[in-house]
Amino acid sequence: MTDIAPNPRGFFDRATKGLKTEPVQFEVEAGRISFLAETLGETNPVHHDRAAARAAGYPDVVAPPTFAMVVDLETGRAQERRGEPSVLSRIGCDFRRLLHGEERYDYHGLIFAGDTLSIMTEVVGFEDKKGGTLELAHLRSEIRHPERGVVVTITRSLVHRLA
């Protein structure tokens, strides 16, 4: 177990800058969309009910905008289960000191139940802030549908509290 005392050198593995992961697949289930929407207090039936989604002109239940996070986290967990490190492990994330810095989603299309998506992530780089008391990792991920192309781009920074 690592000690939690401040470390000016940081904990991210900066040698991973430029790393691009292989695409990892994710199948979107209607129940998962509905569960996420429910925990966000979202009651619009297009996120919960296939008939309502179809009546609104969609092919199936529609994912809310931050569902992209589910794709990201669950594919990471699936990799770990297979004994492959997720991108968060590879960059050396320490969950005890981890905070979100910024998060940006660019939407090129919607995500629907029944989609089989793939996600790939690039480690854009690292940065030190606030006199070395924070270190940042910048990541960029693309979520792609085999026919509809890139549906969401995620740009985010993860922060380690070092003090």
Next chain:
Amino acid sequence: MTVTLSEARPGDRLPDVDFGRISRATLALYAGASGDHNLIHIDSDFARRAGMDDVFAQGMLSMGVLARVVTGWAGVDRMASLSTRFLAITPVGAHLVCSGEVAERCEIDGVPHLRLTLSAVITLNDGCSVRTLAGEALVRSN
């Protein structure tokens, strides 16, 4: 009366989303739904060992509620982008309200858009209010 997409002008406010009080149960359910199993949000023992007073809310929970301000007003299929900066942590027990207003009309690749500025504000048990997220969204307005 809620302003419409076609009539919206800079400074117009969107309807707030009042999420209510964030309980430990909220954090546990969001952890399961989102896939963010980081124990710092759901296990007080872990949070204390990591130097925090207690568990605190997942940042993405507030971002998800912030997105509702946009989708509730403009519809999920009009959102072109959503971005947030995380300004402060959200302690368990905080009351979360998300809000937005129209910043400007703009054109992106010839398509009319509205740029919206967004905020998440929490009220703590002692009555203090803290802005936890500063966000921005682009929505297609045609």
